[in-house]
Amino acid sequence: MKRITQIILNMIPVLIMIGLIPFISNDYILAVVYMFIILVALVIKKQKNDLLIFVFGFCIMIVFECLFISTGVEIFRRNSLFGLMPVWLPFLWGYGFIAIRRATEILSDNTTKQDKL
Secondary structure, eight states: OHHHHHHHHHHHHHHHHHHHTTTOOOHHHHHHHHHHHHHHHHHHSOOTTHHHHHHHHHHHHHHHHHHHHHTTSOOOSOOOBTTTBOTTHHHHHHHHHHHHHHHHHHHHHHHHHHHHO
């Protein structure tokens, strides 16, 4: 139960960011709000390599989102970044990468402990 709680707590910023999308229609304001949420989340809990993981997720998902859009896999109505996607999307993905990494660490710590028993 403790692991589930830890994973949920790490997902709260992502859930908040997703929940704000329908309420803030200005992509630039939403991007600033996302930056604030990410900053607060990292001040509350910062782990080694968080910034590196964020930058990797931010950059790699811009590339992949552009690929998905160019092949017709995705279409965005909000296209403030390069005329293709919302400017806030890479921020969401960047923090999403941090949350995913943390969840896998929580799960792998449990697996390692069980293997030792």
